[in-house]
Amino acid sequence: MTEEIIIAGFGGQGVLSMGKILAYSGVMQNKEVSWMPSYGPEMRGGTANVTVILSDERISSPILNSFDTAIILNQQSLDKFEKAVKPGGLLIYDPNGITKLPSRKDINIYSIAAADEAGKLGLSKIFNMIVLGGFLKLKPLVQPEFIHKGLEKSLPARHHKLIPDNEKAIEIGKGLIQAVQVLN
Amino acid sequence: MGELRLMKGNEAVAEAAIRAGCDGYFGYPITPQSEVMEYLMAEKPHERTGMVVLQAESETASINMLYGAAGTGKMVMTSSSSPGISLMQEGISYMAGAELPAVIVNVVRGGPGLGTIQPSQADYFQAVKGGGHGDYKLVVLAPASVQEMCDHVKLGFDLAFKYRNPVMILSDGAIGQMMEKVVLFDPIPRRSEEDLIKQNPWAATGKPKSREHIIITSLDLDPAGQERVNLKLQAKYKKIEENEILYETLGCEDAEFIFVAFGLSARICQKSMDLARAKGIKIGLFRPITLFPFPVKAIHDLGKKVKGMLVVEMNAGQMIEDVKLSVGCSIKIEHYGRFGGIIPTPDEVVKALETQIIGG
Incomplete structure (x- = not known):
């Protein structure tokens, strides 16, 4: 099993930390992982993205031009990465702020209204965990016990009291994600 | 098995230095390697092992602090990125001339000049062919993973002290910034003052009445003396070439074509290999781990068995010169590269293989 994922959105949306929690959970489940962020000026107020690879084998390139899954949190990233999803692959997006919808018919497209839901629940800081939950519903690559361990490892000890909220957000995300039919 | 962590390459370098029993780190911040000092400052090893962590006023100061500390036999390290490493070249040449052990980490970014902060391999020539003035060599290690960023720090210190020679770890912005699983080696205590003196009789550790002054210098105004220094250095480099070559091969057994690449490029080539083999192309990968000493014989022997080699580097064609010198003119050897942080x-590597080597 090798899963090649791009997570992309605005800086500050928790793109990198979502990737880190996923990657650390993978490590806890004894998988090979790599986490390759965009870095530098583009992250300061612009778009941020991270490539996460989970595998049962040694990982070759941490830099990729096509992905099994794209998790997209803004329009710029959708424009950039929709075409980079492998045929038959998965595209997940949050419709908040999306004006031009994805249009490919050879991939599986899902939407998750995580930003809206997080706002309603007052959980906007862990909106990224709702998105992660949606992804894990479709691709349960990492088991909940290892997500728990991944959260413990990724978050500084002073934030460990927030782990139950993070896990709750993941569960909410699992119920929130829905398939999107691309119309002509 | 050692402790398992998910870490950035830069963090792994810092943690490995603490664990290797490093006595001091001197550095100056520059993207994309600032996490090395950030991590050390946050970990406060001076409270645990006594290791000094100091932000110098410039790269020139860092390298000269390293020079002074290395002269006392201490185990010391600095890190920087390309423009900062250029500033250090005078000090590096002096350290090579004075035969001082130290580890210098270059997390390479795109150049020339101030360039960009994105990853590059354009400092190969600088690292391998000198960089500073005079006939000297650094041992140059090229990690291709976060695990090797960790392991090469320990290996680097071992080689630096074994040969009394500066060692450079030639990494790049991507390997510095990315996180991977790392198995950390168990901490080694810092050497005691007695052990240091016993193991490094050449070091300037204070003069007892029982012996003459130890003088560490790279200056000898008598040309005959300076020639002797050079002959000694060259003999040492030859010994390093005989004993310390490291490389990795993948899929070379049945290969008709070979990718030659180091560091991050080798990781990309591994993926390209999978793609090309799926198309029925018999391709292997040769990855030099030591860039000096360069695996001349292994590449030469491989050159006798295959039809062509594509040297993939994030530069305009630097290591390809050493590959060509190793192989000779018997087969087709081409370069594929991207520059300036791309x-x-x-x-695109597979496409280059098909157009430049197989179809070309």
Whole structure:
């Protein structure tokens, strides 16, 4: 099993930390992982993205031009990465702020209204965990016990009291994600 | 098995230095390697092991602090990125001349000049062919993973002290910034003052009445003396070439074509290999781990068995010169590279293989 994922959105949306929690959970489940962020000026107020690879084998390139899954949190990233999803692959997006919808018919497209839901629940800081939950519903690559361990490892000890909220957000995300039919 | 962590390459370098029993780190911040000092400052090893962590006023100061500390036999390290490493070249040449052990980490970014902060391999020539003035060599290690960023620090210190020679770890912005699983080696205590003196009789550790002054210098105004220094250095480099070559091969057994690449490029080529083999192309990968000493014989022997080699580097063609010198003119050897912080994708490397080597 090798899963090649791009997570992309605005800086500050928790793109990198979502990737880190996923990657650390993978490590806890004894998988090979790599986490390759965009870095530098583009992250300061612009778009941020991270490539996460989970595998049962040694990982070759941490830099990729096509992905099994794209998790997209803004329009710029959708424009950039929709075409980079492998045929038959998965595209997940949050419709908040999306004006031009994805249009490919050879991939599986899902939407998750995580930003809206997080706002309603007052959980906007862990909106990224709702998105992660949606992804894990479709691709349960990492088991909940290892997500728990991944959260413990990724978050500084002073934030460990927030782990139950993070896990709750993941569960909410699992119920929130829905398939999107691309119309002509 | 050692402790398992998910870490950035830069953090792994810092943690490995603490664990290797490093006595001091001197550095100056520059992207994309600032996490090395950030991590050390946050970990406060001076409270645990006594290791000094100091932000110097410039790269020139860092390298000269390293020079002074290394002269006392201490185990010391600095890190920087390309423009900062250029500033250090005078000190590096002096350290090579004075035969002082130290580890210098270059997390390379795109150049020339101030360039960019994105990953590059354009400092190969600088690292391998000198960089500073005079006939000297650094041992140059090229990690291709976060695990090797960790392991090469320990290996680097071992080689630096074994040969009394500066060692450079030639990494790049991507390997510095990315996180991977790392198995950390168990901490080694810092050497005691007695052990240091016993193991490094050449070091300037204070003069007892029982012996003459130890003088560490790279200056000898008598040309005959300076020639003797050079002959000694060359003999040492030859010994390093005989004993310390490291490389990795993948899929070379049945290969008709070979990718030659180091560091991040080798990782990309591994993916390109999978893509090309799926198309029925018999391709292997040769990855030099030591860039000096360069695996001349292994590449030469491989050159006798295959039809062509594509040297993939994030520069305009630097290591290819050493590959060509190793192989000779018997087969087709071409270069594929991207510059200035652009990383080649696995697809475009396969395309280059098909057009430049197989179809060319």
